[in-house]
């Protein structure tokens with residue numbers, strides 16, 4: 001017996017709704033298939049790669065750890081930019097250290113960071129870090145003292 005969801009013209013949308021956590025009842029009503037059919041399709045036919053991407057086994061359905069870390073990092077970066085534009089050099093430096101720590105954690109979580117000594121090298125050559133570091137130091141240009149301090153924390157020449 002063929003699956004009403006697999007053969008459905010909107011199969012991609014059905015799959016997306018399942019992955020997004022919409023209830024089988026709601027999906028069934030929306031696409032004109034039975035909730036039972038949606039449930040069966042979910043357990044038997046939905047690509048493990050697709051479900052694995054968004055809902056890793058054992059997760060509580062929240063977004064995966066690396067994404068949450070990335071968002072945390074973006075948040076720290078935004079705070080950093082604010083601190084810099086407000087002229088809060090010390091706060092900006094603390095945020096830089098925070099971001100550096102977060103990048104290390106992201107590196108560990110994504111497996112790009114296995115070992116402390118290797119990690120330092122990886123981090124310093126990671127394009128995201130190099131780009132961020134360069135942007136951050138440039139942003140400090142109006143506060144030469146903070147720029148020098150940040151550059152030494154980041155192991156950079158000022159103005160680089």
Ligand SMILES: [Zn+2]
Pocket residue numbers: 003004005006007040041042045046
């Ligand atoms: Zn199916």
